[in-house]
Amino acid sequence: MVEKLSQIGSSGPKITRRKTRSVRVGDLVIGSESHISVQSMCATKTQDIKATAGQIALLQEHGADIIRVAIDSRRDVEALVELRKGTSARLVVDLQESYKLAKSVAPYVQKIRYNPGHLYHHEKDTPVFEKVKYIVGVAREHDLALRVGVNFGSLDPAQAASGQDRFDVALESAREHIGYLEDLGFTNYVVSLKSSDPNDVMDINLRFSKQFPEIPLHLGVTEAGMLPLGEIKTRVAFENLLAQGIGDTLRVSLTLPYAEKFQEVLVAKKIIADVNAGRFRSVPRFEHDGLNIISCPSCSRVENEAFVDLAQQVRAMTQEFADKKLTIAVMGCRVNGPGETDDADLGLWCAPTHVNLKRGKELLGQFSYDEIIPRLKAEIDAVLSSRPSQA
Ligand code: SF4
Numbered sequence: 001m002v003e004k005l006s007q008i009g010s011s012g013p014k015i016t017r018r019k020t021r022s023v024r025v026g027d028l029v030i031g032s033e034s035h036i037s038v039q040s041m042c043a044t045k046t047q048d049i050k051a052t053a054g055q056i057a058l059l060q061e062h063g064a065d066i067i068r069v070a071i072d073s074r075r076d077v078e079a080l081v082e083l084r085k086g087t088s089a090r091l092v093v094d095l096q097e098s099y100k101l102a103k104s105v106a107p108y109v110q111k112i113r114y115n116p117g118h119l120y121h122h123e124k125d126t127p128v129f130e131k132v133k134y135i136v137g138v139a140r141e142h143d144l145a146l147r148v149g150v151n152f153g154s155l156d157p158a159q160a161a162s163g164q165d166r167f168d169v170a171l172e173s174a175r176e177h178i179g180y181l182e183d184l185g186f187t188n189y190v191v192s193l194k195s196s197d198p199n200d201v202m203d204i205n206l207r208f209s210k211q212f213p214e215i216p217l218h219l220g221v222t223e224a225g226m227l228p229l230g231e232i233k234t235r236v237a238f239e240n241l242l243a244q245g246i247g248d249t250l251r252v253s254l255t256l257p258y259a260e261k262f263q264e265v266l267v268a269k270k271i272i273a274d275v276n277a278g279r280f281r282s283v284p285r286f287e288h289d290g291l292n293i294i295s296c297p298s299c300s301r302v303e304n305e306a307f308v309d310l311a312q313q314v315r316a317m318t319q320e321f322a323d324k325k326l327t328i329a330v331m332g333c334r335v336n337g338p339g340e341t342d343d344a345d346l347g348l349w350c351a352p353t354h355v356n357l358k359r360g361k362e363l364l365g366q367f368s369y370d371e372i373i374p375r376l377k378a379e380i381d382a383v384l385s386s387r388p389s390q391a
Contacts, residue, residue, distance in 0.1 A: 015276055018209060018245040020216040023188050025145045026090045026110035028065055030190055030249045031216045036242070037065035037249040038268040039218070041094070043258055046076045046083075046300040053086050055261060060089045062262035063269060066111065066249070070094045070300035077104045084108040092147070094299070095135075096335060097122045102135045106142040113147040116173045117154040118335075132180040145188050147218055148177045152195035153340035167204060170195075174208060178215065190249065192218035196294045196329075196340060198237040198286040205237075209246045216248040223253060223331070223340055225295040226315055230254045231267050235282040242275040253297040255311045255330075264297070291322050294344060295330040302332035303350040306369050310355070313373050314348070321380060328376075345383050346376065359383065 015036075022031040030037055040059045044051040046069055059067050071077060071093045080093070092111035095101060096118040105112070112135065119131050139146050150170050159169045159176075174191055181189055191212070193204045201221050209217065221237050224230035234252050241247050252268045274281060295311040311330045318328065329344035331337035337356070341347020347358040354366040359379060367375050 015242055016245050017248070018213055020248055021187060021214050023145050023190050023216050023248075024143070025066060025092070028090055028110075030145070030218075032245075032248065034248075036247060036272050038063065038265055038272070039066040039068060039092070039249060039251040040064045040261065040264045040268075041068035041251070041253075041297065041299055042070070043256075043261055043298045043302070044300065046070055047079045049079055049082050051258070052079065052300075053083055055258060056083065056087050056089050056091075058259075058262050059265060060087070062265045064089075064262075064265045066090045066092050068092045068094050068113065068251075068299075069109075070096075071101055071105055072096060072098060072301065074101075074104070076300070077101060080105055080108050092145075094149075099131050099135055102138040106138050106144060109144065111145040111147065112139060113149045115149050115151060115154060116177050117151065117156045120156050120158060128176075129180050132177065133184060136181065136184045136186045139188065140186065145190070146181070146186070147190050147192060148174060148181070149192045149218070150174050150177075150194070151222060151336065152197075152200065153222065153336040155339070166195075167200065170204060171207060175211075178212060190216040190218045192220055194220045194222040196221065196223040198233045201237040202240050202285075205241055205246055206244070217246060219247040219250040220253060222336070223294045223296045223329070225293050226255045226311060227263065227267075229293070231271075232282060233286060234267070235271055236286045238271050239275055239280050239282050240284065242272065243280070255295040255297055255308060257308050289325055291318055291324055292327045293318065293330065294327065294340065296332045296336060296340070298332045301335055303334070303352050304369065307332045307350050310348070310350070310369065310372070314376065317373050317377060318380070321384075324384060326380065326383065328380075346379055348372065348376065 017032040020032045022029045022033050042052050042055040044055045056067050067089050091109040093105045093109045094113045150173050152166050155169050156173050195201050198221050221234045224233045252264045254264050298307050314330050327344045329341040329347040331340055331349040337349025341358050342361050349356045355372040356366055357364045
């Protein structure tokens with residue numbers, strides 16, 4: 001079954017793809033001349049070499065074409081060196097603020113992802129262009145691909161302050177970085193524009209594809225959450241975009257226990273196979289009137305390993321509110337936690353020993369992992385009773 005599924009993405013394109021450039025990731029090509037590749041990401045702590053090596057093997061065995069690992073420190077780089085000794089998988093490193101780590105990780109990976117929103121934070125006096133130039137220099141020297149990964153939950157603060165809505169800020173951020181890369185004469189890159197809202201993902205990728213038809217797109221609905229809703233949300237965006245020939249590589253982001261992380265790959269391959277066969281299982285747009293739980297897929301940065309349990313407890317506790325129009329975001333760390341919870345009715349994001357609880361943009365407080373579920377329930381009651389129709 002696994003073997004059969006792993007071949008689907010490469011079984012010859014029946015989807016009429018938009019023509020995009022070829023981007024080389026080791027021996028893999030991303031672009032319309034190649035199959036739609038599938039990516040996933042290790043959720044284990046990168047420095048836990050045994051666990052992360054196991055995670056890489058699990059994802060590779062289930063057909064992941066590219067596997068992402070988070071690197072935030074020198075210790076993570078040392079772990080990466082060890083991981084590389086035990087795997088032939090194509091690895092992509094996710095860099096956040098620490099862009100200078102690009103040089104240290106480059107010999108061990110095929111691709112680097114950077115987030116324009118995070119590049120801003122370190123060395124504030126260094127122009128962003130200089131930081132991009134540094135990363136491009138490393139990518140050239142080691143023949144790596146890059147991904148410019150724009151995320152609605154962590155937009156460039158300087159652009160976000162412009163007063164434009166997040167949709168325009170995200171597009172502007174991508175445009176700016178494409179400008180940098182093209183000015184530097186570097187074309188071996190893909191772009192992603194991700195949001196936890198499938199409608200946003202559809203709309204922004206459509207617009208981007210019209211403006212930059214030749215640039216390969218990495219598709220993703222971030223924080224799609226747990227199954228089955230996580231797959232449904234992802235399908236809405238992917239089925240629509242893939243059917244229009246948009247999307248050259250993709251990742252399904254699901255909140256799953258480590259041992260089940262391979263489900264991300266299987267769901268991705270199932271969606272590609274369905275679109276290839278003309279089987280559409282979703283609706284044109286995501287119109288979800290009931291409870292919507294957004295939760296991140298977790299990664300090495302998760303602040304407490306109780307996160308997946310917490311997300312599952314939130315889902316179980318909130319079943320009684322299934323018919324209420326309520327969005328609850330549950331995030332694993334401070335990277336996307338503060339931003340992605342802003343638009344939710346109630347948001348939780350994990351710290352090592354406590355959980356931050358927000359109502360909209362307001363921080364209500366910090367609660368222990370034991371206290372948070374009853375406290376969240378009380379806040380849900382308060383939100384619902386404050387609505388005129390619920391009174
Ligand atoms: S919110 Fe944090 S833990 Fe969750 S996927 Fe994003 S970076 Fe990883």
